[in-house]
Amino acid sequence: MGIVNGTTNYILSAMAQTGAEYGPTLRIAQELGYAEADPTEDVSGKDAAAKMAILASIAFHSRVNLADVEHEGIESVTDADVAHGKALGLVPKLLGVAKLIDGRMNVRVYPSFIPADHPLAGVSGAYNAVFLESEAFDKLMLFGPGAGGTPTASAVIGDIISIVNTAKTGFVRNCTCYKSLGFYPNGEVVSSFYARLQVADKSGVLAQISSLFGDEDVSIRSMVQTGAGENAELVLVFHPVKEAAFFRALERVGALPVVHGKPSVIRLEG
Numbered sequence: 081m082g083i084v085n086g087t088t089n090y091i092l093s094a095m096a097q098t099g100a101e102y103g104p105t106l107r108i109a110q111e112l113g114y115a116e117a118d119p120t121e122d123v124s125g126k127d128a129a130a131k132m133a134i135l136a137s138i139a140f141h142s143r144v145n146l147a148d149v150e151h152e153g154i155e156s157v158t159d160a161d162v163a164h165g166k167a168l169g170l171v172p173k174l175l176g177v178a179k180l181i182d183g184r185m186n187v188r189v190y191p192s193f194i195p196a197d198h199p200l201a202g203v204s205g206a207y208n209a210v211f212l213e214s215e216a217f218d219k220l221m222l223f224g225p226g227a228g229g230t231p232t233a234s235a236v237i238g239d240i241i242s243i244v245n246t247a248k249t250g251f252v253r254n255c256t257c258y259k260s261l262g263f264y265p266n267g268e269v270v271s272s273f274y275a276r277l278q279v280a281d282k283s284g285v286l287a288q289i290s291s292l293f294g295d296e297d298v299s300i301r302s303m304v305q306t307g308a309g310e311n312a313e314l315v316l317v318f319h320p321v322k323e324a325a326f327f328r329a330l331e332r333v334g335a336l337p338v339v340h341g342k343p344s345v346i347r348l349e350g
Contacts (some may be wrong), residue, residue: 081177081349082210083203084131086227087115087122088154088174092162092191093204096172101159114206114227125151125174125189132176135210136187140180142261144187150266151189161276161344164304164315165193170274171201175349184264193274194350201350267324272301272348274317275330280338281312289314289333296329297321311340317348 083089087109094105106123109115121127129151136144154174162172170193178187194201199221203209208226213219225231279285286305293300299319306313318326334343 081175081200082135083173083200083208084135084176084210084226085122085125085128085174086206086208086225086231087119088125088128089203089208090114090206090227091123092154092157092172092174095157095159095162096166097204099159099163102155102157113229123155124153126153128174128176128189132178132187132189135176136178136185137257139178139212140185140259140261141256142185142259143257144178144185148263149187149189152191154191156344157191157346158344161274161346164276165274165346167304168193168274168302168315168317169196170194170348171196171198172346173200173203175200177349179264179269180261181264181269184262186264186266186269188266190347192347192349194348198350267322267327269323270320271323271326272318272320273326274315274346274348276344277314277316277333278340279312279314280340281307281310282338285312285338286314288336288338292332292336293318293329295332296325298326298329 090109091102091105094100094108095102106115106119110117110119115122129149130146133144133146133149157172165172173192173194174189175192175194176189178185200209200211203223206225206227207223209221209223211219211221277289279289290300298321300316301319302317304315330343330345333339
């Protein structure tokens, strides 16, 4: 897994350090040249998805295309989520994650919280890093600049040289893809989650919410409740669970009359 987009890493790092909202932080990134005038491909996660398709193809020796990589962006990450994460000892990152599960690949991009003591948590600003885990070498991290004029120009020149050197065979086909591994379903992947809900502050609400999660065998690890007049904010952290079960439970919880608005959800990695 890794931080493979310098624009989003700058934005999330700045939000964590200053407590600022997403919109103003994006505008500062544009002024500094870390974000383009139209930052859609960066902030939506599409740029990171393209990179993860390449990295996963190399890692697992099986072709992964951009269309194979489901991606979520950082547009919905709020300053409130970042602040709650900080209180829990967590740091927000847009992660590209490629996993080999039972001989099949799962390759995705999504916002995630990681523990503050994880090596990727210290990668701030416009820097990128890829964190590798293997039975052979345990853990390894590669780190370097991921946005800005000089790093981008260097990458473009490097790509041109690679294309020229593989003109006869084709640059895209010139990889070590000798397997045809299938893809592991997203719903079957086991993940941990953070969720923030706005609810009515009255008796029985917690029991209703806990019961619906329990119906899908989704276990709550911790909960923090903050009251605000007739409403309350719930911050929940869950034990690892299959994603399909979690989202089924979340949909039922979100439909409760006592839950106001759409719950905010961020995965936990690391």
